[in-house]
Amino acid sequence: MPLRDAPTSNARTANTRTEDDIRPDKGPAAKLAVTRLTLTRFRCYEGARLNADTRPVVLTGPNGAGKTNLLEAVSFLSPGRGLRRAKLADVERIGGSDGAVEGRRAGWAVAACVETPFGPVDIGTGRDVTAEGPSERRLVRIDGHPVRGQIALAEHVALTWLTPQMDRLFIEGSGGRRRFLDRLVFGFDPAHAGRLSRYEHALRERGRLLRDGRGDDAWLSALEDEMATSGVAVAAARRDMVTRLQNACEQAVGPFPRADLAVTGTVEDWLDEQPALAAEDDLRRRLADSRRFDGSGSGSGEGGGTVGPHRSDLSVRHRTKNMPAEVCSTGEQKALLIAIILANARLMAAERGQPPLILLDEVAAHLDAERRTALFGEILELGAQAWLTGTDSAVFAELGDAASFFRVEDAHVTPV
Numbered sequence: 001m002p003l004r005d006a007p008t009s010n011a012r013t014a015n016t017r018t019e020d021d022i023r024p025d026k027g028p029a030a031k032l033a034v035t036r037l038t039l040t041r042f043r044c045y046e047g048a049r050l051n052a053d054t055r056p057v058v059l060t061g062p063n064g065a066g067k068t069n070l071l072e073a074v075s076f077l078s079p080g081r082g083l084r085r086a087k088l089a090d091v092e093r094i095g096g097s098d099g100a101v102e103g104r105r106a107g108w109a110v111a112a113c114v115e116t117p118f119g120p121v122d123i124g125t126g127r128d129v130t131a132e133g134p135s136e137r138r139l140v141r142i143d144g145h146p147v148r149g150q151i152a153l154a155e156h157v158a159l160t161w162l163t164p165q166m167d168r169l170f171i172e173g174s175g176g177r178r179r180f181l182d183r184l185v186f187g188f189d190p191a192h193a194g195r196l197s198r199y200e201h202a203l204r205e206r207g208r209l210l211r212d213g214r215g216d217d218a219w220l221s222a223l224e225d226e227m228a229t230s231g232v233a234v235a236a237a238r239r240d241m242v243t244r245l246q247n248a249c250e251q252a253v254g255p256f257p258r259a260d261l262a263v264t265g266t267v268e269d270w271l272d273e274q275p276a277l278a279a280e281d282d283l284r285r286r287l288a289d290s291r292r293f294d295g296s297g298s299g300s301g302e303g304g305g306t307v308g309p310h311r312s313d314l315s316v317r318h319r320t321k322n323m324p325a326e327v328c329s330t331g332e333q334k335a336l337l338i339a340i341i342l343a344n345a346r347l348m349a350a351e352r353g354q355p356p357l358i359l360l361d362e363v364a365a366h367l368d369a370e371r372r373t374a375l376f377g378e379i380l381e382l383g384a385q386a387w388l389t390g391t392d393s394a395v396f397a398e399l400g401d402a403a404s405f406f407r408v409e410d411a412h413v414t415p416v
């Protein structure tokens, strides 16, 4: 669904833009780019400000300087828990001078000015602080207006990232792969974040009622109805994303491997054979039939549901090697992930006119020279604002004036 067709929050009404705002006769659409980033009591930063233009941003400095923390701050411009999946309390600066010491926390904040095709948007987000103290709720403001939840962020910012923790994405449980895929979907279909959140909320609520032995039939049926409608929509959006992403993978040239992608799961299988409404009926029926089993705890984890898109998986194969990603070498797995991220950026550029923001933490240093040049070349060709980190600035030298360089040292950021 096009971005502006889906007013999912008061952010859109507070900040409504029309197709005219990006019409060609006003010149080329602005790139998606963070042009100002301000951190307050965020991780190692008591306060920091970075001004950039729309070029890629290169952050270099020694280990522990605060490079990844800056990327994490940018990642909070999209819905969710950021690239470290941190608790909000853990993000807050420890040992700061402003009362932000253990046991006496004051909240943290990230503010950014983001260039978008609709014009610049000011985004503010941070940990809510109430009279009782800081909470685990993340506040979001868009152009100065508070918005409910974080979903509105997906309407403004499309973001993907690759971090060293994702080296295990293909080896560990399916949750990480689902989240990775969902982030790609948010870029095209911001309403996906809302459907996912409604599905997960209903799943948790149903699991709680079943485990506690409470909840009458009507209550459970209402939750299962929500799970069926939003769950099938989630599965359908993921399936559609993977089909389009596969096409974009086919168009890749260069040294990154071809990836064969599929999204697997019961609901996806139903959607292969029947329309969405019939799949919803099937899911509703299966949920009603499995109440006793799901309530016994045998359904295990994730709300106890035996069936649903919370059990789907993204399957990735290395085409040339004809091998599943999980048995490829660490370097090959990383190359596959880069291939997918670049395919997604190409797809967004083709379909939406602009690629997403791409956060690449310690990626460049691990690539051989050919792949590094290919990665930089594709980022520049796409016009994507990538945020790249590394300890050695020489690795990024070939970017020259095409990128903005910053030195990060002891929680201070200085333009180079």
Ligand SMILES: Nc1ncnc2c1ncn2[C@@H]1O[C@H](COP(=O)(O)OP(=O)(O)OP(=O)(O)O)[C@@H](O)[C@H]1O
Pocket: 042, 043, 044, 045, 061, 062, 063, 064, 065, 066, 067, 068, 069, 070, 090, 091, 092, 093, 094, 095, 391
């Ligand atoms: N809540 C916090 N309060 C204060 N400091 C923190 C907090 N969380 C993390 N840090 C510190 O922030 C520092 C910078 O971390 P960051 O991951 O950004 O480093 P980096 O520059 O990416 O390093 P590397 O090159 O080793 O990956 C670390 O010393 C870390 O211990």
